[in-house]
Amino acid sequence: MTGEAAELREAARAVRERAHAPYSGFKVGAALRTGSGAVFAGCNVENVAYPEGTCAEAGAIAAMVAGGGTEIAAIYVIADAPEPVPPCGGCRQKIAEFAPGDAVVTMATTAGAERVMRVSDLLPGAFGRGHMEGA
Ligand code: THU
Numbered sequence: 001m002t003g004e005a006a007e008l009r010e011a012a013r014a015v016r017e018r019a020h021a022p023y024s025g026f027k028v029g030a031a032l033r034t035g036s037g038a039v040f041a042g043c044n045v046e047n048v049a050y051p052e053g054t055c056a057e058a059g060a061i062a063a064m065v066a067g068g069g070t071e072i073a074a075i076y077v078i079a080d081a082p083e084p085v086p087p088c089g090g091c092r093q094k095i096a097e098f099a100p101g102d103a104v105v106t107m108a109t110t111a112g113a114e115r116v117m118r119v120s121d122l123l124p125g126a127f128g129r130g131h132m133e134g135a
Pocket of ligand 1: 021024026027028043044045046053054055056057077085086087088091
């Protein structure tokens with residue numbers, strides 16, 4: 001693992017501890033690196049009105065945008081699960097908004113398992129700006 005990958009993993013692990021997940025009990029951490037090298041992190045934040053909860057990936061993306069970042073080069077997602085947890089469908093679309101197809105998505109468990117995929121493999125046929133041309 002490169003130093004950059006280890007940095008993302010540690011950022012995702014650390015932010016996961018701060019997740020607000022009293023309803024599911026399932027804490028998730030996400031950390032991303034922008035094309036310019038900045039790292040942003042987010043955790044899931046649940047709400048007693050369940051649909052209002054937000055995923056860790058959404059939190060990391062919001063932090064990136066608030067911090068002036070514009071493009072995801074790599075994102076790392078970690079949870080205490082038997083298998084690496086893939087981003088939900090909505091988060092795949094959110095990631096695709098800010099990431100080139102070849103951006104690396106690493107899914108991980110707290111026990112150390114990792115699975116690496118590209119954004120284009122996680123969301124093939126993604127809806128994009130081009131589909132609205134001529135509207
Ligand atoms: N969750 C995430 O934060 N990211 C994922 O990739 C999968 C699911 C959160 C949402 C909810 O707070 C909890 O995990 C259970 O679904």
